[in-house]
Amino acid sequence: MKKVSIIDVAREAGVSVSTVSLVLRQKGKISSATIEKVHVAIEKLGYVHNVAAANLRANRSNLIGLILRDFSDSYSIKVMASIVQELEKQGFMVFLGQPLNEGEHLERCLLSFKQQGVAGVIYLSSETTSAKLPTQIRHCPLPLVVVSQSLIDEECNLVMRDNRQAATLATRYLIERGHRSIAYVGGKENDLIRQQRLSGFRSALTQSGMVWRDEAIASCSEDTRAVSNATRHLLENNNTITALLCHSPDAIIGCINGIHQVGRTVGKDVFLTQQVALLGFEDMLHVNLTSPSFTYVSSASEESGRQAATLIIRKINEPELLNQRVTLSGQLVVRESA
Structure with missing residues (x-):
């Protein structure tokens, strides 16, 4: 079977080859009637536009290299899905790389991008x-564009979420609900996301005339058992605590277990002393299948x-273009x- 060419499309639509080319590239001032005729001809003949060849002729690539280091990170996965969807709308395709380390694997990944002729890189x-x-x-x-969950101390095009704002928003909400003893559970002490959220937490407390208490901050690994133990110790030593800010979805699960271990329940009623309110920072489907469903500050991943x-x-x-943040x-x- 003869391969259908752009010349065949032009002949079928009764227009010039250059007009078909402009329609395919969505360039120039072409009437809607002409565009419709070209698309009807393309559909009838089964013409397939070779984007790679067109890009080669125009010395332009429609490939974007996307580097994702951690496939277990739910935030990065959601961001990746949104990036792919948006780029496809704009006529670009994604070339995905997952280097195992920041050394030779990352270098090999970037070399592969260069060999494939990508137009840009999202990290x-x-x-x-x-x-x-x-x-x-x-x-x-x-x-290059970098997407980060925490502040990057580099001159680069950067998209990041505001962890300080998220914690400030969460804390103010709890204070407005009547909570006067709020704790933060989860995350290691050197975690930058945690540090930025604690800054927002402290700011909201100070603005409301409340006192920051070091004993209401529990750092631990992301293991749910470690979070459960930290929560239990926190509540046993501070029985006035009525609300917990949970560092991660795993921390929420650990907090539930720790709350139950000390004979208390999860809930928003500040006047019921046995209830402990939980508030997280990212929506997770597997967490919200539980009851009660969880209040959270969105991660703005999409x-x-x-x-x-x-x-x-x-x-x-x-x-x-100057670097954008x-x-x-x-x-x-x-x-x-x-």
Whole structure:
């Protein structure tokens, strides 16, 4: 069977080859009637537009390299899905890389991107204990956008969520609900996300005339058993606590167990002394299948993906564009737990 060419489409639609080309590239001022005729001809003949060949002729790539270090990180997975969806809308495709380390694997990943002719790179950082980018990413010669869960102390195009704002929002909500003894559970002491949230937590307490208490802050690993033990010790030593800010979805699960171990229940009624309100920082489906459903501040993962995709396209089209820093605020979603 003869391969259908752009010439065949033009002949079928009764227009010039250049007009078909403009329609395919969505360029120029073409009437809607002409566009419709071209698409009807394409459909009838079964013409398939070779985007790669067209990009090669135009010396332009529609490939974006996307680096995802941690597939177990729910935030990064949601951001990745949003990036892919947004880029596809704009006619771009994603070339995914998952380097196992920040050394030779990352270097090999970037080399592979270069060999594939990607137009730009989006790096999803899963690092929460360092504000520095890997050397290879810092020196990436291609247009680059970094998406991070915490502040990156580098000059780069950056999309990040505002952890301080999220904790401030959560704490103010609990205070407005009548809580006067609030604790933060989970995360290791060197975790930058935790540090930024604690800054927002402290700020909200101070603005409300409440006292910061070190004994109401429990750091621990992300293991649910460790969080459960930390929660139990926290509540046993501070029986006036009526609300907990949970560092992660795993921390929420551990907190539930710890609350039950001391004979208390999860709930939002501050006047029932046995109830402890729980508030998290990211929506997780497997957590919200439980009862009660959990109040949380959204991680803005979908918007992070859209912003990253938009920024990388803009950087490709405007090489001289100065570095942009996009900080996204979360939204409070009130449910049954707080």
